[in-house]
Amino acid sequence: MWFLCDEVKVEVTTADQYVSHVGKWLFDEGWISSPSEVRSAGLRAVLDGLRQERTSRSDFVPKRDSSRIPFSLDMFALLDRLILRHLPYEQAVAYRAAIAIGYGASLRPGEYLPVVAFDMRRHVCVENTSLWCGPVAYQLDDQRVLSGLVVPTSVHIHLAYRKNDGEGTTGAFVIPANPDASAPWCLVRLFVEYVRLFKPHKCRALFDQPLFQVSRRSFRDILGRLADLLGVDRHRIVPHSLRYGVVVSMVANGF
Numbered sequence: 001m002w003f004l005c006d007e008v009k010v011e012v013t014t015a016d017q018y019v020s021h022v023g024k025w026l027f028d029e030g031w032i033s034s035p036s037e038v039r040s041a042g043l044r045a046v047l048d049g050l051r052q053e054r055t056s057r058s059d060f061v062p063k064r065d066s067s068r069i070p071f072s073l074d075m076f077a078l079l080d081r082l083i084l085r086h087l088p089y090e091q092a093v094a095y096r097a098a099i100a101i102g103y104g105a106s107l108r109p110g111e112y113l114p115v116v117a118f119d120m121r122r123h124v125c126v127e128n129t130s131l132w133c134g135p136v137a138y139q140l141d142d143q144r145v146l147s148g149l150v151v152p153t154s155v156h157i158h159l160a161y162r163k164n165d166g167e168g169t170t171g172a173f174v175i176p177a178n179p180d181a182s183a184p185w186c187l188v189r190l191f192v193e194y195v196r197l198f199k200p201h202k203c204r205a206l207f208d209q210p211l212f213q214v215s216r217r218s219f220r221d222i223l224g225r226l227a228d229l230l231g232v233d234r235h236r237i238v239p240h241s242l243r244y245g246v247v248v249s250m251v252a253n254g255f
Contacts, residue, residue, distance in 0.1 A: 106247060126206065128160070159173070
């Protein structure tokens with residue numbers, strides 16, 4: 001624990017989570033009878049000491065001033081009005097669609113903006129994404145979708161592998177269209193606009209297309225520019241802010 005915090009430089013809470021993961025693995029493999037066996041009185045004392053040491057430092061910043069800020073649709077609207085609308089049209093459409101997918105499905109950034117070799121089992125792509133109109137599914141390259149004959153009511157994403165689900169036991173991530181047709185924001189509509197403009201190629205990440213690539217770095221920079229506008233540190237609004245931002249928004253609205 002001390003090595004993780006002092007040498008690897010992870011947060012105390014992160015190091016604590018690592019211990020939980022190790023305990024779960026040992027339990028799953030049959031080495032211990034309960035994950036709690038890895039948590040001794042000594043470990044708790046070390047954790048308390050590390051937390052006290054961290055909070056007593058002169059450079060300590062309270063969580064309220066350093067924690068990441070959850071992304072919201074209001075922030076999306078501000079980002080679009082002050083930044084995205086001033087980009088070339090293709091880039092603006094691509095960034096809007098990436099936000100729609102990342103926020104709407106609460107995905108990890110690496111699942112739709114991969115920084116490793118493309119893998120259609122774990123990265124959002126044409127092969128595992130479909131548009132639905134009611135109970136009928138359409139592939140992204142379906143001419144009825146591209147021509148506008150079909151107006152999708154939801155986006156479905158099937159990932160066969162995820163960080164906490166290596167066997168693909170979860171169902172689809174479903175992003176529904178805004179039921180209010182007159183509303184200015186609809187995540188499905190933003191994504192459909194991207195599909196019709198880019199006609200995404202198969203066998204590559206959905207947002208890594210010849211017309212324009214939304215990279216993790218460029219996406220982070222766009223969100224950083226939003227942070228600058230809001231007067232907060234760039235490290236507080238990052239791609240991961242979308243993942244839990246939608247959950248925070250749902251809870252705030254009674255779900």
